[in-house]
Amino acid sequence: VASQPSASSCTIEQKRIGEIEVLSVAGVVDMLTAAQLGDAIAVAGRKSPRGVVVDLGAVDFLASAGMGILVAARDELPASVQLGVVADGPATSRPLKLVGIAEVVGLHSTLDDALAALTA
């Protein structure tokens, strides 16, 4: 799942680790690219995973539009599918904590931590 919108670039790579769908996101998640992330999460959720991990480790800009997608994804995924977010740093984990999203979705500082939490 990769595309180059006119003004913002966001690439999303999907892989499966055991029963977990992992989406590795790189670039910018803003008004222009947030829907792309929402679509990727929805597709991953339909593959009967135990959980979906959205790894924002290579994201250098995350706007509220992207945060909204994460909250909406929690509502839209089946209750049986866990959702974890990997974020660390001023551009991602800081704003997610500031607006209280860390309380809605599981926030982890590394992919290993997220996988451990979702497979525990």
Add this chain to the structure above:
Amino acid sequence: MDAIAEPESAAQIRRDFSEWLRRFFTLDPTKSSDVVLAVNEAMANAAEFAYVTVERSGPMHVRADYDGSAATLIVTVTDEGAWKIADPATKGPSRGRGIPLMQALADRTTVESSPAGTRVSLQWNRVTAQDCGSRTT
């Protein structure tokens, strides 16, 4: 900077503004990130809400003022539309974080609406320029 209030121009201004911050100021990564995100949210609101009731998007104006003696940076984002923000009960949980986010990120946030448009002003204190001698204010 003047532009049409649309997501594409907001993204372009965001990149130009980040570059300007890097060139002229010595901000730590957290503050730099905070300033860029807050300015983005102000532009996103203009792009999303200002011209909802009319057929095509109108202008937004982005202006940054730095006061070296007070060490304050004030960024204003102005549009000439009427914000139409959905009822909190119907807009859903994925929306409505822009203003709380700006308030958390900036030292001072004001949003003033009038029939002429909406003006968002974001202020940061203790902002130091890279080289005061070479700057004109």
